[in-house]
Amino acid sequence: MMENEVIIVGSGIAALTTAYYLHEHKNVTIFTKRRKEESNSWLAQGGVAAAISIEDHWQCHFHDTIAAGCYHNDEKMVELLVREGPKRISEWMEEGLRFDTKKDGSLHFGREGGHGKRRILHAGGDQTGRTIVAFLLEKLAGRVRMVEDEYVMELLVEHGRCVGIKTKNRSGQIAFHYANTVVLAAGGCAGIYAFSSNSQAATGDGIALAYRAGAKIADMEFIQFHPTMLLANGKAVGLISEAVRGEGAVLVTEDGRKVMESVHPLRDLAPRDIVARAIHAEIQHGHRVYLDVSMIARFREQFPTIAKLCQAYEVDIDKGKIPIVPGAHFLMGGVHVNDHGQTSIQGLYAVGEVACTGVHGANRLASNSLLEGIVFGARAAEAIRRETASPVQLRKKTNDIHSNKKVVNDLPEISTIQTIMSTYVGIVRDEQGLQYAKKWFEQFPLSYFANSSLDHFSINEIAIMHMLLTGWLITTSALQRTESRGGHYRSDYPFERKQWKQRRIWRTKSELNVIA
Missing domain, CATH: 3.50.50.60 (FAD/NAD(P)-binding domain)
Structure with a gap:
């Protein structure tokens, strides 16, 4: 039952x-x-x-x-x-x-x-x-x-049908929960980047869970970078909503030059991928970029969360300029x-x-x-x-007590994964950087992560394995798309290929079988 x-x-x-x-x-x-x-x-x-x-x-x-x-x-x-x-x-x-x-x-x-x-x-x-x-x-x-506070570590699949989930709590206890239907609503993966607008919980668990279960995955190369994250102490510390630009705010450099003036007809309200790349280019050229909000009356009343965020990081919005940087935002x-x-x-x-x-x-x-x-x-x-429930024969589940200390010892720090993704699979990509990132991911036993029981690992270790699988999926998908389109920009292929408008790249975990 x-x-x-x-x-x-x-x-x-x-x-x-x-x-x-x-x-x-x-x-x-x-x-x-x-x-x-x-x-x-x-x-x-x-x-x-x-x-x-x-x-x-x-x-x-x-x-x-x-x-x-x-x-x-x-x-x-x-x-x-x-x-x-x-x-x-x-x-x-x-x-x-x-x-x-x-x-x-x-x-x-x-x-x-x-x-x-x-x-x-x-x-x-x-x-x-x-x-x-x-x-x-x-x-x-x-x-x-x-x-x-219950971490889903595996989707349970029997005879081609998902019949439940396996979880682990912070005490390390594993439990099996069965259901007629499972709905995956675990969010995105922007947390695998160094600068991100997302909750710290958004590290690609849901993608990795589905991939490990054998589900089809599509379009992983398309990552949206939000143009305006508050920059404080060298870190992206919170989101500055696009609604601020909708009310008239303008992106400017330290000398007051308008960033989007000649980039796009919609200027500061251009699509996010275009605005994020424009800001990224300014930063690459050594400029600082700000959001000029001086023209918005009653800013604190209209945007109370942003006002409190700025206050918390000692950014004086009365001066009219908020320091910003793009950050990973949406898959x-x-x-x-x-x-x-x-x-x-x-x-x-x-x-x-x-x-x-x-x-x-x-x-x-x-x-x-x-x-x-x-x-x-x-x-x-x-x-x-x-749906009407159909009977499913369930096998008795037992915990896997096998241990592989080598895998644990070889796991990278979360910050290292975030640096690799931001440096080589970020706003602007090219084949050399993507190949480097792909080889870096493939030094880890990805096939083991995808096909083996992870019962004996801690929640943090499983989360890192999930981040590695998700990062590899994004990277290899980005390598295969030899054009630039939306959130996927290749400096070595800067133009769209018209015949690829509806192309989808499907991935299944069988592809990992070619990795040593």
């Missing part, structure tokens, strides 16, 4: 949306490796993009999404996103979710990079993610089982899924950033991430509700 009908791995907006639309129909348990609030969704300052205004239309949102994605998007999936998004958001507003309004009580729509219209809904100024997650947690309180690829979040493994779904739906193409349009979690979390729930 299965002890759960549905297990959800993760606690961000995609996980909670799936649970929201399932809990009245199925017995749902959510597992998260830290506290339930520790997710990228909780940190999300930006809003939700939706064509709700009478001056907007879903087709306008569709075209902006396709253009930002450099025409690598799955158009069917994009249409689902932009047409169903407003319906879901309207449902939640009727249930009590509140977005920021103007003085007359009408919704306030912001504008961000790549959007042709003001269509971004915000809550609490720059606390949209926290507001939505809190809303969903309140709705789910007492209705779903929530297991915190456009991930576990390949269909229009209801089903992966290539029966019984396993993936939603949110861990999934590759195809909606983002090669570069995500600003504020489409929360929307994706809402739309495809709801669609996954619809499909799961329709």
Whole structure:
């Protein structure tokens, strides 16, 4: 007998949306490796993009999404996103979710990079993610089982079907949890870079779990770098939302020169990949880059989270300039899924950033991430509700007590992985750097990590193995794409190849068999 009908791995907006639309129909348990609030969704300052205004239309949102994605998007999936998004958001507003309004009580729509219209809904100024997650947690309180501080170390697959998860807690205890359906909503992998906007929990666990289980993975080369991270003491310490530029802020060098003036017709509101590369080029030439916010009235009121962040790092916003640097932000690829979040493994779904739906193409349009979690979390729930459980023969599981001290001793520090990724697989890439990174990753027993039980390793050691697998996937995918498109920029192949607009690079763990 299965002890759960549905297990959800993760606690961000995609996980909670799936649970929201399932809990009245199925017995749902959510597992998260830290506290339930520790997710990228909780940190999300930006809003939700939706064509709700009478001056907007879903087709306008569709075209902006396709253009930002450099025409690598799955158009069917994009249409689902932009047409169903407003319906879901309207449902939640009727249930009590509140977005920021103007003085007359009408919704306030912001504008961000790549959007042709003001269509971004915000809550609490720059606390949209926290507001939505809190809303969903309140709705789910007492209705779903929530297991915190439990690390999912393996997806259990029997006869080609995912039947549960294996977990380890901080005391080292291993447990097996079975379910009719498992939903992977573990977030992205930007934490494997030195400069990142993400929660420290976002280190690619979900990608590695799916890969080890044999699921298809797509488009791992497409990593979005957010242009504006607060730079303090030589580190990226927090996100400066794109909404700040939407309200008129301008990127400038130390001498006041406008960075984006002649780079793109949309200037500071150009797509993120273009803005990030422009800033990166300035830094490479020895310049410091700032976000000039002097023209924004009531900055502290509009952006309270950012104001507190600046204050915490002694950045005086009254002087009008915030020091910034680009940082890894979002994975456009991930576990390949269909229009209801089903992966290539029966019984396993993936939603949110861990999934590759195809909606983002090669570069995500600003504020489409929360929307994706809402739309495809709801669609996954619809499909799961329709499922009828079929009997599965389960083998008795035992802990693997085998030990391989050599593997443990050879594991790198997390900071070393982050340095390799940022240096050789970052905003600008070339074959020489990618080949170096690939060889560096392949000095470790990746095939062992992908195909062996990891029971005898600590949570931190397993997390490092997952980072190595995910980093290798990004690197080898970037080597194979000999063009520049969106978040993937090759200085040795600086132009798009038109015939590659809809090409997808599929990867399965059998590819590791060629590695010694």
